[in-house]
Amino acid sequence: MRREKQRKGKQVVIFLIKSGIAAVLLYLLLRKTRYEDFVENFRTISWGWLVLATSLHIVGYIVSAHRWRILLLAQGLQPSLWKLIKSYVISTFFNYILPGTILGDIYRAYDTGVRDRKGAQAVSAVFIERVTGVAAMMFLAGVGILFLLMGPRQLAGSSFWVIPAAVGICAAIFLVLLAIIFVLFHPRIVEIIASKLDRPAPLFSKLRKIFLSLHSAITVYRSDLRPIYKNLFWALVLQLNVITHWFFIGMAMGLPLLNFFSYMVIVPAITLVLMVPITPGGIGVREWTIWAFRSLLGFAGAAVSRATAALMSWLLVATVVLYGIIGFLMFMYRLFLAKRAERQTLQASQTADTAEP
Numbered sequence: 406m407r408r409e410k411q412r413k414g415k416q417v418v419i420f421l422i423k424s425g426i427a428a429v430l431l432y433l434l435l436r437k438t439r440y441e442d443f444v445e446n447f448r449t450i451s452w453g454w455l456v457l458a459t460s461l462h463i464v465g466y467i468v469s470a471h472r473w474r475i476l477l478l479a480q481g482l483q484p485s486l487w488k489l490i491k492s493y494v495i496s497t498f499f500n501y502i503l504p505g506t507i508l509g510d511i512y513r514a515y516d517t518g519v520r521d522r523k524g525a526q527a528v529s530a531v532f533i534e535r536v537t538g539v540a541a542m543m544f545l546a547g548v549g550i551l552f553l554l555m556g557p558r559q560l561a562g563s564s565f566w567v568i569p570a571a572v573g574i575c576a577a578i579f580l581v582l583l584a585i586i587f588v589l590f591h592p593r594i595v596e597i598i599a600s601k602l603d604r605p606a607p608l609f610s611k612l613r614k615i616f617l618s619l620h621s622a623i624t625v626y627r628s629d630l631r632p633i634y635k636n637l638f639w640a641l642v643l644q645l646n647v648i649t650h651w652f653f654i655g656m657a658m659g660l661p662l663l664n665f666f667s668y669m670v671i672v673p674a675i676t677l678v679l680m681v682p683i684t685p686g687g688i689g690v691r692e693w694t695i696w697a698f699r700s701l702l703g704f705a706g707a708a709v710s711r712a713t714a715a716l717m718s719w720l721l722v723a724t725v726v727l728y729g730i731i732g733f734l735m736f737m738y739r740l741f742l743a744k745r746a747e748r749q750t751l752q753a754s755q756t757a758d759t760a761e762p
Contacts, residue, residue, distance in 0.1 A: 423684050430689030434696060434711055442712035446658065450720075454657035459724040461650045465643060466493050466728075472537075472639035476530035479632040491735055497725060498732030500686065533626070533633060534640075541640035542673035545648065549669030590627055595620045648672045654720055658713070661703035671698045691718045 470489035477484055588594050595617070602613035626633055648668045655668070675694045679687040695702070696714035704710035 420685065423682075427684035427689040430684070430693055431715075434689075434692055435715055438712040438715075443716060446713055446716045449659040451657045451659065454653050455720065455724070458650050458653035458657060459727070461646055461653070462725060462728055465646050465650075466490050468639055468643045468646065469493055472636045472643065473530065473534055475632050475635050475639070476533055479626060479629070480530055482530075494728055495732040495736045495739075498729045498736055500729075534636065537633065537637045537640040538644070539677070540637060541644045542676060544641070545644055545669045546673040549666040552666040553664070553670065590624065644673070647676070650724070651721070654717060654724070655702065657720065658717060660713075667701045671701055674698075686722070691721070 467486075467490065470486055470493055473489055473493075474484060474486055477489075588598070599613055599617055602609050602616065604610070648665070651672050652665060652668050656662075675691065675698070678694050679691060681690075683690050692715045695718055696704075696711060699710045699714065702717075704713045
């Protein structure tokens, strides 16, 4: 009980620290902006484009659930598409109230695997899903850079060094994930690593168990790589949907009608940065990364561009907040059903005990 309180207390402290970081980042970005800058930007919003951008999340949930289901079916799990869509919507709630944008993955793995005692399969499916997603982002960013360099529009200002650096980081992370998959696929390497982890210490024992479980789960794909290829295709479709969402947000804000390939570079880079759990829901980090790409996005003026970056970030969040609220209501309803089932089981047990002679 005491350890549980200490753990919760530590989580609260970490959350407060990360919230403080978010507040500092926002202050440093917006301290030179004026209220009039926000008002002027807000007045130019085209609500039709904003509604259209918001509706693209529905497409994203369906595609995401479909590609996730492909991997789970290969693992022998049989979840319905609707169940996975609901799991995604609930994970949106977790992503926007907890630090970073990957904690929703933890919930999704739990929702489809741990409660069915098939955690390794569910975790490996989420892992493969993330790898193919990063691969799709890297590919689209590379195509975007290629067309920008070939086209008449020049990479200008501070964005010149940001773009190749961000894509380089994306490529490096993808190669690391690819190496991890290779390790998990290779029986001889798995045997060597498992022998190194075979030590009496509890930590090594736990790591060895997790490692072997992931290896056992992921080897399903060795005999048939089609689920991974299909997942990669739908990952490209999903990333194009996300890029289109950003493009429509830019249209809603009245930004210059940029080449779509600019967004193919900007969006994957910012998405990659937001995977790092620095602040709750990426607050502050998102605004700074958007501002870093101000030249490509066509922002005007130094001070005004800061207000534009903040407003664009807040519109991006606002378009998904509705789904986060729906996810919260779904999650609370699930808790209610679980508590009610627990009470019914307890009452049935007490009734049985009373009925015994």
